[in-house]
Amino acid sequence: MEVLSALNLGDFAQVFSKMGMFPVFDVAYYIVSIIYLKYEPGSVEVSRRSPVASWLCAMLYCFGSYILADIMLGSSPIDYFQHNSHILLASAVWYLIFYCPLNLFYKCVVFLPVKLVLVALKEVVRTRKIAAGVHHAFHAYHHGFFIMVIVGYVKGSGVALISNFEQLLRGVWRPETNEILNMSFPTKASLYGAILFTLQETHYLPVSKSTLILVFTLFMATSKIVMTARHSHGSPFALIESWVCHLLFGSPLGGSEEDHHAPAAPSSPLKTKEELSDGARKRKAKKAE
Amino acid sequence: MEVLSALNLGDFAQVFSKMGMFPVFDVAYYIVSIIYLKYEPGSVEVSRRSPVASWLCAMLYCFGSYILADIMLGSSPIDYFQHNSHILLASAVWYLIFYCPLNLFYKCVVFLPVKLVLVALKEVVRTRKIAAGVHHAFHAYHHGFFIMVIVGYVKGSGVALISNFEQLLRGVWRPETNEILNMSFPTKASLYGAILFTLQETHYLPVSKSTLILVFTLFMATSKIVMTARHSHGSPFALIESWVCHLLFGSPLGGSEEDHHAPAAPSSPLKTKEELSDGARKRKAKKAE
Amino acid sequence: MEVLSALNLGDFAQVFSKMGMFPVFDVAYYIVSIIYLKYEPGSVEVSRRSPVASWLCAMLYCFGSYILADIMLGSSPIDYFQHNSHILLASAVWYLIFYCPLNLFYKCVVFLPVKLVLVALKEVVRTRKIAAGVHHAFHAYHHGFFIMVIVGYVKGSGVALISNFEQLLRGVWRPETNEILNMSFPTKASLYGAILFTLQETHYLPVSKSTLILVFTLFMATSKIVMTARHSHGSPFALIESWVCHLLFGSPLGGSEEDHHAPAAPSSPLKTKEELSDGARKRKAKKAE
Numbered sequence: 001m002e003v004l005s006a007l008n009l010g011d012f013a014q015v016f017s018k019m020g021m022f023p024v025f026d027v028a029y030y031i032v033s034i035i036y037l038k039y040e041p042g043s044v045e046v047s048r049r050s051p052v053a054s055w056l057c058a059m060l061y062c063f064g065s066y067i068l069a070d071i072m073l074g075s076s077p078i079d080y081f082q083h084n085s086h087i088l089l090a091s092a093v094w095y096l097i098f099y100c101p102l103n104l105f106y107k108c109v110v111f112l113p114v115k116l117v118l119v120a121l122k123e124v125v126r127t128r129k130i131a132a133g134v135h136h137a138f139h140a141y142h143h144g145f146f147i148m149v150i151v152g153y154v155k156g157s158g159v160a161l162i163s164n165f166e167q168l169l170r171g172v173w174r175p176e177t178n179e180i181l182n183m184s185f186p187t188k189a190s191l192y193g194a195i196l197f198t199l200q201e202t203h204y205l206p207v208s209k210s211t212l213i214l215v216f217t218l219f220m221a222t223s224k225i226v227m228t229a230r231h232s233h234g235s236p237f238a239l240i241e242s243w244v245c246h247l248l249f250g251s252p253l254g255g256s257e258e259d260h261h262a263p264a265a266p267s268s269p270l271k272t273k274e275e276l277s278d279g280a281r282k283r284k285a286k287k288a289e
Numbered sequence: 290m291e292v293l294s295a296l297n298l299g300d301f302a303q304v305f306s307k308m309g310m311f312p313v314f315d316v317a318y319y320i321v322s323i324i325y326l327k328y329e330p331g332s333v334e335v336s337r338r339s340p341v342a343s344w345l346c347a348m349l350y351c352f353g354s355y356i357l358a359d360i361m362l363g364s365s366p367i368d369y370f371q372h373n374s375h376i377l378l379a380s381a382v383w384y385l386i387f388y389c390p391l392n393l394f395y396k397c398v399v400f401l402p403v404k405l406v407l408v409a410l411k412e413v414v415r416t417r418k419i420a421a422g423v424h425h426a427f428h429a430y431h432h433g434f435f436i437m438v439i440v441g442y443v444k445g446s447g448v449a450l451i452s453n454f455e456q457l458l459r460g461v462w463r464p465e466t467n468e469i470l471n472m473s474f475p476t477k478a479s480l481y482g483a484i485l486f487t488l489q490e491t492h493y494l495p496v497s498k499s500t501l502i503l504v505f506t507l508f509m510a511t512s513k514i515v516m517t518a519r520h521s522h523g524s525p526f527a528l529i530e531s532w533v534c535h536l537l538f539g540s541p542l543g544g545s546e547e548d549h550h551a552p553a554a555p556s557s558p559l560k561t562k563e564e565l566s567d568g569a570r571k572r573k574a575k576k577a578e
Numbered sequence: 579m580e581v582l583s584a585l586n587l588g589d590f591a592q593v594f595s596k597m598g599m600f601p602v603f604d605v606a607y608y609i610v611s612i613i614y615l616k617y618e619p620g621s622v623e624v625s626r627r628s629p630v631a632s633w634l635c636a637m638l639y640c641f642g643s644y645i646l647a648d649i650m651l652g653s654s655p656i657d658y659f660q661h662n663s664h665i666l667l668a669s670a671v672w673y674l675i676f677y678c679p680l681n682l683f684y685k686c687v688v689f690l691p692v693k694l695v696l697v698a699l700k701e702v703v704r705t706r707k708i709a710a711g712v713h714h715a716f717h718a719y720h721h722g723f724f725i726m727v728i729v730g731y732v733k734g735s736g737v738a739l740i741s742n743f744e745q746l747l748r749g750v751w752r753p754e755t756n757e758i759l760n761m762s763f764p765t766k767a768s769l770y771g772a773i774l775f776t777l778q779e780t781h782y783l784p785v786s787k788s789t790l791i792l793v794f795t796l797f798m799a800t801s802k803i804v805m806t807a808r809h810s811h812g813s814p815f816a817l818i819e820s821w822v823c824h825l826l827f828g829s830p831l832g833g834s835e836e837d838h839h840a841p842a843a844p845s846s847p848l849k850t851k852e853e854l855s856d857g858a859r860k861r862k863a864k865k866a867e
Contacts, residue, residue: 046470051538052480053469074654076363082433099538144660164746168453173464175751180631181624191630249629249677335759340827341769342758365652371722388827457742462753 010211017210021125023089028121030093031109033061033159038097038106046170047098053169058094059087060166064159069133072151073140112229119228123220130156130190131213134197148198149191156190185227185235189220192237299500306499310414312378317410319382320398322350322448327386327395335459336387342458347383348376349455353448358422361440362429401518408517412509419445419479420502423486437487438480445479474516474524478509481526588789595788599703601667606699608671609687611639611737616675616684624748625676631747636672637665638744642737647711650729651718690807697806701798708734708768709791712775726776727769734768763805763813767798770815 037043037057047054060067066080081087096105108114133155137148159166160179167174179187193216199205200212223236235241245251326332326346336343349356355369370376385394397403422444426437448455449468456463468476482505488494489501512525524530534540615621615635625632638645644658659665674683686692711733715726737744738757745752757765771794777783778790801814813819823829 048538048540050470050472051534051540052472053467056469070363072654072656074363074648074652074657076361076429076436078361078436078439079363081435081439082430084432084434087435140654141660143662145662146659146665147654147656150656150659168464169467169469171465171467171470175746176749178631178747178749180634180747181628181749183628183630245629249626251626251629337827337829339759339761340823340829341761342756345758359652363652365650365718365725367650367725367728368652370724370728371719373721373723376724457753458756458758460754460756460759 009214010208013208013210013214016217017128017131017213021128022086025121025125026086027089027093028118029125030062030090031097032115032118032122034058034090034094034097035106035110035115037061040167040170040172042170042172044098054098055091055094057166057169059090060159060162060169062090062093063087064162064166065129065133065155065157068154068158068161069136069151072147072154073137116225116228119224120221123224124217126156126186126190127193127213127217127220130193130216131197131209134194134201138198138201145198145202148201149194152194152197153191156193157187160184160187185223185233185237186220188235188237188241189223193220298503299497302497302499302503305506306417306420306502310417311375314410314414315375316378316382317407318414319351319379320386321404321407321411323347323379323383323386324395324399324404326350329456329459329461331459331461333387343387344380344383346455346458348379349448349451349458351379351382352376353451353455354418354422354444354446357443357447357450358425358440361436361443362426405514405517408513409510412513413506415445415475415479416482416502416506416509419482419505420486420498423483423490427487427490434487434491437490438483441483441486442480445482446476449473449476474512474522474526475509477524477526477530478512482509587792588786591786591788591792594795595706595709595791599706600664603699603703604664605667605671606696607703608640608668609675610693610696610700612636612668612672612675613684613688613693615639618745618748618750620748620750622676632676633669633672635744635747637668638740638747639737640668640671641665642740642744643707643711643733643735646732646736646739647714647729650725650732651715694803694806697802698799701802702795704734704764704768705771705791705795705798708771708794709775709787712772712779716776716779723776723780726779727772730772730775731769734771735765738762738765763801763811763815764798766813766815766819767801771798 043054043057046057063080063086067077070079071077097109098106100106109118130152134148134152137144137151141147154161157179164174164178183191196205196212196216197209200207200209205212227233242251242253246253332343332346335346352369352375356366359368360366386398387395389395398407419441423437423441426433426440430436443450446468453462453464453467472480485494485501485505486498489496489498494501516522531540531542535542621632621635624635641658641664645655648657649655675687676684678684687696708730712726712730715722715729719725732739735757742751742753742756761769774783774790774794775787778785778787783790805811820829820831824831
């Protein structure tokens with residue numbers, strides 16, 4: 001920590017962790033989330049046939065983390081929908097991405113340099129959400145370590161955790177996989193992040209929250225930028241995880257990468273969401289238009 | 290409004306909007322709802338094999354709107370079940386419709402003139418529910434326009450919105466469609482109604498609530514009577530919707546009627562609930578007995 | 579009741595109904611529940627591939643009744659997760675059953691004499707849960723008879739009622755059946771128990787609660803021990819139910835045993851969970867390892 005203070009990074013972390021997210025960061029979050037919705041096969045047809053279903057899916061993509069966290073803490077699941085400006089902003093982004101003439105807006109935001117910036121901004125929001133989720137749960141349950149981790153986790157992962165039901169809204173049903181069975185990198189990172197923030201909140205981790213936010217944001221942003229730039233879905237945790245899982249749970253060595261190809265119990269010939277690279281998904285989305 | 294007051298319609302609207310719903314209107318609501326449950330293929334077998342599942346489905350059909358609205362506002366989903374008299378009444382209707390000797394009760398209530406009256410009474414209840422839902426949400430969230438619309442909407446649509454899960458209770462699973470993807474007339478009308486009542490509640494629509502209730506009830510009752518009498522599922526909104534959707538969302542012209550036949554993304558050869566006319570459903574229900 | 583007091587059974591019932599459940603009885607409950615999870619085909623593979631999914635399933639098996647009851651009463655579904663010691667204990671049991679070297683722990687607890695004791699202890703916990711659920715609901719809704727029965731029922735049945743969604747977490751989807759359509763003995767007994775405890779709580783049943791707890795526990799424990807020892811899934815209620823259902827609901831005579839083999843409406847060639855005897859499930863679980 002002394003190195004940090006010498007570099008005056010403590011002050012910077014403080015300022016960074018107090019910075020308002022609305023509207024710049026939030027808009028980036030909405031754009032990246034709804035781009036991912038547009039990548040989903042069939043989502044463009046749904047937006048033509050049933051704008052209400054498409055709008056609902058977009059709202060789940062943008063606010064799924066709030067909905068899930070509110071459910072977990074026993075509040076109204078649509079509590080966040082009282083923030084009209086956020087909903088209107090997300091709706092505008094949804095409209096621009098799906099219905100902009102000549103697909104202009106979409107083409108701008110998926111232009112790689114723009115997208116990399118947006119992806120980085122999204123991770124800033126994600127980290128804040130995890131920290132806020134853990135803090136919120138801490139106020140409701142002072143000793144509920146598991147509750148803190150769960151709420152932080154759902155705040156970070158958002159719609160991914162309920163993707164089966166989000167797909168159902170679009171008439172798609174893939175029961176053979178889900179985000180818990182095959183965790184993607186952001187979901188895993190949210191879990192680890194939630195554990196770290198819980199340890200910080202309960203003073204088992206001797207770091208200030210602002211520093212943790214800064215460090216975790218940098219890690220997440222860097223990872224996601226690299227992964228987006230390389231169209232990769234490999235996780236930086238793969239090696240450690242593979243060994244830890246082998247030791248603790250007797251998982252076969254080779255890591256989570258190979259897991260998908262193992263003859264899973266009730267698997268289907270369908271490819272999982274994770275196996276479709278960003279590139280492939282983009283091509284599909286383009287063809288569908 | 291002056292015309293209305295000259296005709297003394299304002300007073301009438303006032304009286305109409307204060308009229309108690311229990312028990313006459315509520316019974317009509319229960320009867321029509323459970324008739325629709327009996328139309329569902331397989332529901333008669335379920336009533337023989339597992340009365341508990343059949344009863345639960347009937348309760349979802351009768352009280353789905355309360356359950357959904359309670360969930361949306363973060364209350365206990367079974368809060369409405371404290372009204373023992375309502376539950377007992379609905380259970381009696383369920384018993385009579387499914388188990389009455391010689392199927393006598395069912396034959397009486399599906400006799401067209403009787404059914405038309407019941408259908409009209411049901412729409413009276415539906416309109417009141419939408420108004421009550423919006424009002425309830427307004428008290429919880431004074432500026433939550435979206436929340437008001439959502440709560441009014443689920444109060445009006447009821448079980449239709451969770452029909453996938455209601456079917457699952459009967460062992461049926463049709464993931465390729467749902468009520469949001471293919472909205473039926475009552476669901477659409479509930480959405481528009483919820484928007485109107487929200488505008489009224491927030492004083493953007495300069496009408497008294499009692500007048501709006503009267504007008505909307507008349508519209509709904511007339512539409513449903515005509516549709517039931519003609520065994521039709523066409524919507525009076527079809528033309529306007531088709532143009533608005535074409536302009537705003539680039540939907541192909543031709544309206545929602547043709548939508549069902551369009552080669553939908555992940556469709557199946559199964560007919561959707563909407564495509565089965567009332568007549569066909571009745572015939573199926575008869576054969577199943 | 580005089581006979582009971584003469585035998586001093588009233589005092590014994592009093593003591594029995596005040597006895598603490600933590601940790602001995604709770605551990606038995608966790609062990610038996612997680613053994614049933616391990617019997618499920620595919621669950622061992624899931625524990626290797628995705629320990630998080632396996633842990634979540636185990637938590638649903640152990641605490642599903644609390645989660646469901648909290649949902650029903652509008653509380654936070656993860657409210658019970660504030661009891662860290664219970665969660666840690668259940669997690670330890672899960673770890674030992676799935677990952678213990680040489681499968682030693684599992685082999686010990688499924689050794690029949692041990693298992694019979696554990697099964698009996700589990701029923702003690704189940705009865706207490708039903709009574710506590712009814713009591714809890716009674717405090718929230720003094721005249722909500724239906725709510726009391728529902729909450730007592732979900733407290734007694736636990737994960738069985740949401741088994742479709744628990745399976746989905748493991749990538750398995752069997753929509754053609756569910757615990758409401760084909761009730762197993764514990765689910766049925768929980769329903770009847772919830773009705774009895776509701777009648778007791780509202781003073782329609784002139785018995786003391788401690789006596790009812792004692793009698794119901796003895797009935798449940800005896801039934802489950804006999805059924806486990808004989809690898810049977812027949813229900814002691816079969817004969818009465820078959821006649822009552824025949825008279826009230828026109829169900830074909832022959833009872834619930836034959837029901838499964840009747841050509842059910844939307845059935846599939848898959849065997850239901852109930853038709854797999856304990857023995858068959860054990861064999862499958864062994865092969866999977």
